[in-house]
Amino acid sequence: MILTNETHRPSAPPRTAPAESSPAVPPLAPGAVPGLGHAPALLRDPLGFLGSLSRHGSVVRIRLGPRTVCVVTDAGLVHTLLVALAHDCPRGAVQDTLKTAFGDGLLMSEGRAHRDRRRIIQPSFGPDRMAEYLAVMHQVTEERARRWRPGQILDVAKEMNHLALEIVTRALFDARLSEDATVAFHRALPDMVKGQIVQSLYPHRAFARLPLPVNRRFDAAVRVLNEVVDQAVNGTAPDGGCPVTGSGARRGTTLPALLRAAVDPATGRPLTEDDVRSEAITMFGAGTETVSTTLTWLIDELVRHPGVEARVLAELDEHLPAGTVPTPEALARLGYTRAVTQEVVRLHAPNAFLMRTARVPVHLGPYLIPAGTELLYSLTAIHRDPALYPEPTRFHPGRWYGADRAQGPAGGTGAARQAFLPFGAGKHKCIGEAFAWAELTVAAAAILRRWRPTAVPGARAREVVWTTVQAQGLRVRLTPRGGRAPHAPGPRRTPAGGHDDSPAQCLPIIRPRQSDSGPHAPHAPYGPRGPRGSRPAPVGPTGSSGSAGPVGSAVLPAQSSLANRRSASTAEGPHASALRTASRTADPVRTARPADYLGPLSTIVPVTDLGPVTTVRPVITLRPVGTVPRPAPPVPLEALAAPAAPPAALRAPDTLRPQAEPRTAGELRAATARHSDWALAHGLLAPEDLARYHTYALPELIGHSYPRARGAELDLLVDILGWFTILDDRFDGPPGRDPAEARGIVEPLLAVLAGRPVPPGTSQPHLLDAWRELWQRQTAPMPPGWRRRAAAEWRSCLRTFLAETAHRAARTQPDLAETVRLRRHASCLYPFMDILEHVHGGEAPAGLHADPALHRLRANTADAATLINDLYSADREERQNVAAFNTVLTLQRIRGCTRSRAARAVGARIDRLKAESDALRRSLLLRHPSGRWYLDGTRELVEGVYAWTSTSLRYTGEDAPH
Numbered sequence: 033m034i035l036t037n038e039t040h041r042p043s044a045p046p047r048t049a050p051a052e053s054s055p056a057v058p059p060l061a062p063g064a065v066p067g068l069g070h071a072p073a074l075l076r077d078p079l080g081f082l083g084s085l086s087r088h089g090s091v092v093r094i095r096l097g098p099r100t101v102c103v104v105t106d107a108g109l110v111h112t113l114l115v116a117l118a119h120d121c122p123r124g125a126v127q128d129t130l131k132t133a134f135g136d137g138l139l140m141s142e143g144r145a146h147r148d149r150r151r152i153i154q155p156s157f158g159p160d161r162m163a164e165y166l167a168v169m170h171q172v173t174e175e176r177a178r179r180w181r182p183g184q185i186l187d188v189a190k191e192m193n194h195l196a197l198e199i200v201t202r203a204l205f206d207a208r209l210s211e212d213a214t215v216a217f218h219r220a221l222p223d224m225v226k227g228q229i230v231q232s233l234y235p236h237r238a239f240a241r242l243p244l245p246v247n248r249r250f251d252a253a254v255r256v257l258n259e260v261v262d263q264a265v266n267g268t269a270p271d272g273g274c275p276v277t278g279s280g281a282r283r284g285t286t287l288p289a290l291l292r293a294a295v296d297p298a299t300g301r302p303l304t305e306d307d308v309r310s311e312a313i314t315m316f317g318a319g320t321e322t323v324s325t326t327l328t329w330l331i332d333e334l335v336r337h338p339g340v341e342a343r344v345l346a347e348l349d350e351h352l353p354a355g356t357v358p359t360p361e362a363l364a365r366l367g368y369t370r371a372v373t374q375e376v377v378r379l380h381a382p383n384a385f386l387m388r389t390a391r392v393p394v395h396l397g398p399y400l401i402p403a404g405t406e407l408l409y410s411l412t413a414i415h416r417d418p419a420l421y422p423e424p425t426r427f428h429p430g431r432w433y434g435a436d437r438a439q440g441p442a443g444g445t446g447a448a449r450q451a452f453l454p455f456g457a458g459k460h461k462c463i464g465e466a467f468a469w470a471e472l473t474v475a476a477a478a479i480l481r482r483w484r485p486t487a488v489p490g491a492r493a494r495e496v497v498w499t500t501v502q503a504q505g506l507r508v509r510l511t512p513r514g515g516r517a518p519h520a521p522g523p524r525r526t527p528a529g530g531h532d533d534s535p536a537q538c539l540p541i542i543r544p545r546q547s548d549s550g551p552h553a554p555h556a557p558y559g560p561r562g563p564r565g566s567r568p569a570p571v572g573p574t575g576s577s578g579s580a581g582p583v584g585s586a587v588l589p590a591q592s593s594l595a596n597r598r599s600a601s602t603a604e605g606p607h608a609s610a611l612r613t614a615s616r617t618a619d620p621v622r623t624a625r626p627a628d629y630l631g632p633l634s635t636i637v638p639v640t641d642l643g644p645v646t647t648v649r650p651v652i653t654l655r656p657v658g659t660v661p662r663p664a665p666p667v668p669l670e671a672l673a674a675p676a677a678p679p680a681a682l683r684a685p686d687t688l689r690p691q692a693e694p695r696t697a698g699e700l701r702a703a704t705a706r707h708s709d710w711a712l713a714h715g716l717l718a719p720e721d722l723a724r725y726h727t728y729a730l731p732e733l734i735g736h737s738y739p740r741a742r743g744a745e746l747d748l749l750v751d752i753l754g755w756f757t758i759l760d761d762r763f764d765g766p767p768g769r770d771p772a773e774a775r776g777i778v779e780p781l782l783a784v785l786a787g788r789p790v791p792p793g794t795s796q797p798h799l800l801d802a803w804r805e806l807w808q809r810q811t812a813p814m815p816p817g818w819r820r821r822a823a824a825e826w827r828s829c830l831r832t833f834l835a836e837t838a839h840r841a842a843r844t845q846p847d848l849a850e851t852v853r854l855r856r857h858a859s860c861l862y863p864f865m866d867i868l869e870h871v872h873g874g875e876a877p878a879g880l881h882a883d884p885a886l887h888r889l890r891a892n893t894a895d896a897a898t899l900i901n902d903l904y905s906a907d908r909e910e911r912q913n914v915a916a917f918n919t920v921l922t923l924q925r926i927r928g929c930t931r932s933r934a935a936r937a938v939g940a941r942i943d944r945l946k947a948e949s950d951a952l953r954r955s956l957l958l959r960h961p962s963g964r965w966y967l968d969g970t971r972e973l974v975e976g977v978y979a980w981t982s983t984s985l986r987y988t989g990e991d992a993p994h
């Protein structure tokens with residue numbers, strides 16, 4: 033039986049030799065959903081799904097809505113499809129869409145047209161051109177890498193995209209694209225790819241003409257891409273602003289020159305300009321993203337495997353001395369480097385899936401495939417087949433080099449060769465293969481020679497599958513090779529005075545790959561301090577979290593009983609009048625609406641301010657506090673000495689307590705030791721807990737955030753942070769699920785704040801004792817106004833434990849607005865802002881406190897610090913099942929979007945907060961110049977949280993102690 037009822041055409045006699053036994057129908061993959069078929073599974077996890085199909089057969093049917101597609105899972109049969117059946121199985125609908133848009137380029141054409149065109153183009157990729165290309169690749173990469181700065185955080189995928197585009201433009205076209213064109217190209221490409229896929233799934237071509245958003249974006253992208261390609265082909269810059277400046281030296285040998293000099297064998301006429309443009313777009317489409325993605329994975333793997341990186345560098349030193357232009361001979365000697373790139377290409381083959389369509393009935397293994405059947409194969413799935421590659425997801429260059437090689441697929445047999453098909457096979461085999469191998473090696477060599485990339489915690493490469501398997505989210509910090517680890521860069525200003533939002537300033541926000549968060553992820557008895565939300569779970573025998581009970585089974589109504597809010601007009605406390613003014617002068621972004629359990633200072637961020645999801649990343653500038661080496665010793669105090677001289681902004685004449693000498697690292701180290709003694713003396717920690725506790729390096733957060741704190745203030749800050757973290761961790765256990773027990777802990781603490789008799793029966797007497805002492809140390813030197821303010825803000829903070837416990841007990845989750853409010857206060861940022869005054873030795877000016885803009889600035893400060901924490905702690909919290917109280921996770925749940933989109937939205941929100949805070953500080957400074965130190969303190973606080981959070985072992989998932 034054949035698939036006549038699932039295909040559109042009647043069967044004709046098969047072209048290929050029949051199989052020995054009677055032909056069979058490929059099995060249907062299990063799990064089809066009525067109406068949708070396997071589309072949900074494919075969309076949810078394309079590579080996992082395609083990889084799983086080999087269990088069911090060497091060819092497996094899947095249903096995508098009304099269509100049936102045959103997936104070829106066997107490497108040998110894929111090879112047959114591409115080579116023996118190449119004539120009968122041309123490329124299908126996906127390529128047809130491109131053909132309509134870009135004409136008959138190599139990537140889109142078939143049959144004789146394809147063969148003729150390939151013959152014309154082949155010389156462009158011949159061995160005699162390679163030396164020239166190597167020089168260009170080397171020069172372009174050098175130019176780009178020279179522009180990077182020590183300490184810069186590099187958005188690797190973005191940089192590699194630009195690099196690959198520039199290499200193709202300069203090598204094949206001897207042209208340069210304007211910066212605008214480069215950006216436009218990378219913006220347009222995803223729309224083009226999406227449109228290509230969606231349009232190929234339309235039941236009829238006419239659908240592509242409907243004014244659907246996807247079609248409109250596709251058309252716009254095609255226009256843009258054609259314009260960009262025109263620049264490369266013609267050497268003109270239509271915008272006149274940044275002209276294409278091809279050197280012109282190689283004009284006679286470029287790809288356009290080759291095409292213009294050629295005659296179409298079919299017509300006997302020269303190729304048209306449309307033909308030239310079609311081939312140009314083909315090269316841009318096929319030769320940029322594939323390479324940039326592979327380069328990104330290559331850097332990711334080297335960052336993960338320092339031993340491999342060291343070996344590559346040693347080989348480069350031996351065969352490709354620094355400063356020399358690579359030659360084909362030198363590259364041929366880089367055996368180990370080649371093995372490394374080969375392993376990257378195996379594990380991360382950029383082509384997630386490719387397609388063919390059977391023109392006539394064909395035999396494929398034991399199956400007869402009817403005419404019209406679409407055939408899909410995934411090179412990535414083949415390269416990860418455990419039957420072909422033991423431990424397939426392990427990065428192991430030894431498969432291709434040295435002793436292990438014989439056991440690997442490079443062992444030399446035909447079957448082994450068929451198992452490695454990153455560049456395809458047959459007549460459509462990648463024409464740029466040699467170019468690509470060379471580019472990967474030359475670009476990686478130029479980058480690694482100059483820079484040592486180190487992973488930014490939480491910013492590992494993540495697979496995102498479209499037609500290619502993209503590597504998204506990798507951020508690395510750059511250290512000059514041979515130099516010491518850089519200081520984080522200080523704020524840079526553009527000539528126009530605005531902030532530089534170059535990649536150096538981008539916060540990493542992308543979820544690490546699954547492998548980063550596996551069973552070895554750390555679980556710690558003591559949370560980091562610092563902003564909450566980073567709570568570790570108690571260590572269970574399996575290493576899994578034993579913490580917070582199930583949350584997320586039910587959704588809380590938008591207005592929970594916990595979210596009863598008082599109006600601004602009823603707000604109390606020292607900032608009440610400011611709050612009321614703020615409420616009256618309602619700005620479009622937010623309105624002041626204090627919630628009763630949050631105290632008088634809350635400001636609500638409308639949910640809409642966290643959307644729409646954008647691609648903006650947070651722009652955070654870092655104070656150069658020094659490097660924070662990891663992992664051990666956990667407290668790199670040397671790095672946290674205060675800046676040699678206070679920043680100019682802090683040398684204001686009104687400083688009450690001028691700095692004598694800057695704080696030394698020794699002071700922070702001594703404070704850390706005193707804190708340990710203090711925690712032991714209060715029974716907050718047992719001696720055996722200390723080692724693990726120290727790995728959280730909590731004093732670093734204080735060191736980053738309070739560069740001028742010393743002596744008793746430094747001790748106070750470190751002790752408060754330690755105490756709060758230990759308290760926070762208690763709520764990961766049973767008290768966090770039992771409202772009565774939670775009240776039993778929190779009420780006594782509140783009583784201390786209010787000066788009331790403490791109710792008996794707390795389950796945490798050590799915490800209570802320590803709190804009494806801490807509160808006394810906080811308030812003793814401070815005036816009554818400060819005490820009232822600090823007490824109110826501590827109340828708001830402590831009550832969030834009750835709110836969160838109530839949610840856990842009721843198995844409800846907060847909506848986004850409540851999450852934002854909860855998180856703002858839960859992080860005890862407000863009390864920590866109050867301690868700025870403690871450190872300074874006096875209250876901030878009364879006028880400043882009465883200013884509504886300060887109210888907003890403080891809310892922004894709390895929000896920004898908390899959101900930074902949420903970005904980094906999302907994965908950890910998800911593992912710990914405390915997802916309800918993380919803004920990224922809440923957003924993801926409520927919007928139904930991906931983690932990275934939620935993270936981007938949060939990142940964009942941080943950007944906006946930062947920009948608004950800068951503006952608020954400027955305006956406040958004009959009105960209250962004597963409060964400059966306080967205003968700067970809020971900025972330092974956020975920067976400190978960023979510096980600590982982004983380097984803390986708590987969030988890395990792989991470096992953290994076990």
Ligand code: HEM
Binds near residue numbers: 123314318320457
């Ligand atoms: C790591 C880098 C690369 C990978 C993994 C890769 C992979 C592939 C694969 C699998 C195919 C076959 C597609 C099919 O059978 O339908 C292909 C075709 C093609 N590639 Fe590449 N490619 C890479 C780089 C490049 C570069 C640098 C260029 C040009 C500058 C290029 C130009 C092309 C062209 C023009 C085709 C179509 C060939 C034809 O149909 O005759 N590729 N590539």
